[in-house]
Amino acid sequence: MVKLGRERGVILAGLVLILVYPWGVTAVGQPFLIGLGTRILVMGLAAASLDLIVGFGGMVSFGHAAFFGIGGYVVGILAFHAHAGTDLLGFIPGSNQALVVWPAAILVAGLAALAIGALSLRTRGVHFIMITLAFAQMLFFLFVSLRTYGGDDGLSFRPRNLVPGLDTRNDTSFYYVVAMLLVGFLVLARRLLDARFGMVLRGVRENERRLAALGIAPYGIKLAAFTLSGAVAGLAGALMANQARFVSPELLHWTKSGDLLIMVILGGIGTLYGPVLGAAVLILLETVLAQWTDHWMIVLGPVLVALILFARGGLWAVLAGTRRS
């Protein structure tokens, strides 16, 4: 019970930090840091969605950036058509209404995850890692070849998607929209993981054969988790596109998938909240090191290696005093 209390305390502290962050950076005269905070929350959302399948379901996907990028491109492409006043494929009108575009991003990314998951989940282990990477690479090259939408160079659009009653052009308002979505997802995911679905998902990770012996077919559960995870990554991608007002194939680059895995590991695999912390630490580390030297990766690389070799369990376990669930 004492340990549970400590984890609750850390969660509460995190929530408070998320809430007061824009106020804090404005108070110290650095309001441009709000954008950095938004990026952290968005990547935290993507990383937490990845943790759902990697940490709880034991499915190591090396192609999660694909869904992130799809979500981003849904925003970019619909904004492009809204601006040009044309229809996508001749019958889908463009839009820049968040209440239309974001659900569309979730839907399209979810459908992509359903299709990719249905095929990939027939394999396991390293083959699963590589086939998810292969599908992500296919989508990467697909977007590179879409010359209408900028191809290699990407597509920039203006303004951000509109939320009724809110000025999303204001960085602080947009930050709070993102924060609300992140916290909403974490609450939902926590409830889902504590419910039967979560128990079965962990069962998939621990021993599929035993689960099958209990009369539960693992495939459907894995596919459901994979689809949900992809859909949420799509939402994160849509938010990232809005934050940057720019999408490019870079969103789907395989190193992005690597970054997401690093965030999950850094924060703590199978901890749900840890990956958000991991996203914060990785992005802050990159930002600080990049200010210090152009060659920051020469420091970051060995730090990652040392982390894997010597610090197992992730930062969340250190902070919250918990072990992997």
Next chain:
Amino acid sequence: MLLAEQILNGAEFGIMLFLLAAGLTLVFGIMGLINLAHGSLYMIGAFAAAWAGNATGSFLAALLAGMAAAAVIGMAVEAAVLRRLYARDHLDQVVATFGLILFFNEAATLLFGRQPLFAPMPPWLAGSVELLPGVPYPAYRLAIIAVGLLVALALYLLVAQTRLGMLIRAGNSDREMVRALGVDIGLIYTLVFGLGALLAGLAGVMAGPLFSVQVGMGEQVLILTFVVIIIGGIGSVRGAFVGALLVGMVDTLTRAFLPGLLKTMLSTSDADAVGSGVSSMAVYLLMAAILLWRPRGLFPSHG
């Protein structure tokens, strides 16, 4: 005639991939390690060779420098880092070797800058050979094919006929049992890794005069190399050979002919864009199809 040339190009690219894939598949099969930094060894080979070649003017020096640098750095990394990862799960391996990529790329940038290096071609291979009447083909590319076939043969003999090869095969099927029989498996690990690094370095040396020697060149081939070993079946050198040729052919031929085919249906600029997109996707489609058909690859080597 164009087709013959492109088939040779495909074979040459396939051979390059095979040199990379052979080491990677052995390392994965025996040590169970996903080594994303394998592409970095290829880059190290190419950089060391370009540097030595420019400094001495001798291709032989470049060849030796490239292979030695890749093998020595490879074995040092194995001893310092990778050895500790063999027993870890794949996720840890992916992230740690991803960190190694960042390090090697940035170190290469620091040492050689961001400009691509020029790697000289040996003058005695600079000409071209007329294989079929009216089809001249660069001698250098033919030499790559020849070297690759020799390496494939040597590897086959090593794995199938020698005592070390027997231990490699044994380690591939059950490394605990090999250890239990009193074999110094750690030594075999280092030797196999060194051999894989050497071949990756060789591929880098040979790629130098054809492609630009620059930071990031490793990752471009790395993912294709993984596609090769997954298609071929992890741990199988034969599978790596077949998979490499398959991937080399599919990639080269779709790149060469698909835009032309599409031009009969689409406008020129659309055909170029779609064609290059689809031909980049082709190998991944091939891999997905093969995995769905045979989830463990064409030549699975484990039980």
